[in-house]
Amino acid sequence: MRNGDATTIDVPATSADAKGKAPAGAAPIVATTKATKYAKGGWRRGMAIFDFILRLGAIGATLGATATMGTTEQTLPFFTQFFQFQASYDDMPTFTFFVIANAIASGYLFLSLPFSIFTIVRPHAVGARLLLLILDTAMLAMTTAAAAAAAAIVYLAHDGNSSANWNAICQQFTDFCQQASSAVVASFIAVVVFMLLIVMSALAMRKH
Template identity: 55%
Template sequence: MSEPATVIHMDDGKAPAAASSSYATAPASTGDATTAAGSKAAGGGRGLPLLLRSGAGGFRRCLAVIDFLLRVAAFGPTLAAAISTGTADERLSVFTQFFQFHARFDDFPAFTFFVVGNAIAAGYLVLSLPFSAVGIVHPGATGVRLFLLLCDVVVMCLLTAAGAAAAAIVYVAHWGSRRANWVPICMQFHGFCQRTSGAVVATFLAVLVLAVLILMAACAIRRRR
């Protein structure tokens, strides 16, 4: 059998050089694209806050920081509402000093419930701060967030009930009731009505903050990646 013939191409060597140069530039261009993509990603990451650069963990840590600050902010209105209503006491002298009308918070069971509810909420917000701090240190602590979520729901319901009961008394004190022949007393007891009305507004502000805390905790628990 005859061996296959060997064909030798006679050229000036420019074509192989061009081919080799194209192969040489291909990896370089690929590397440049990878480097450019990496620099673009790094540049995009630099524009994000530090807490959000690490994905879901950073997102949960950011929510934990906001959660801690909101709890501190909600503590003020609840404590102020409890103190303001608990110290609401006004006397109105009519004709002589021996004939007086007296307005005090414990004269109304709704206001007593209101003071107790705000005091419980204020104490809970202080006790919940260490648990909220755990969420900052350990963003993946789902059990702590779930515990705070359940407690926040209970306290928000308590504050809502107390605020609604006190708001009904404040409304009657301001406007009275024609059908029941109840006259408004705020025309005489100005200080008492101002203190209780401001306390009701502060309580509903705390309820709004607790609602935000509940939504944030639900988002942090739901987002796992």
């Protein structure tokens, strides 16, 4: 007989019972399923906690990429203050898009923290995980596009392109290129974290 989370198994009478020699006070065997339910919810809660930690790390990566690229500029010293060469991130639309995309990703990750906490409290909740899965996928696409485009510009700044007559400027603007390269690396770290978040959300939404 099944009652709530407990399953009662009736033990059939033995030959000793038939003769009236069964020991008094014999009780039915009770098997509970609560431990199984807790075990199933435990790994989901663990993944939800790891999801929250990864989001904190991604916030650091995207904020670092935004701040680093947003402050990237360098002015080369020359003989007079009226004749100078300056390189700034906003001189290139690709770097401007990079800053905007990573700033949006930072804001989204911060706003997603309450939903991540909710999945820790309710590990079996599907709606919150599905919402995070959809939005994480959108942020992954945007962050990947921004990081890849910026990486192409940084590559040209380091090596140039003789066929297109593009000179490598990193020999002169060393600080500018170092900051831009660091920002791109931080953004790609955020891309990897988004990929992990998506995989974890998909696994947590499985029924078994």
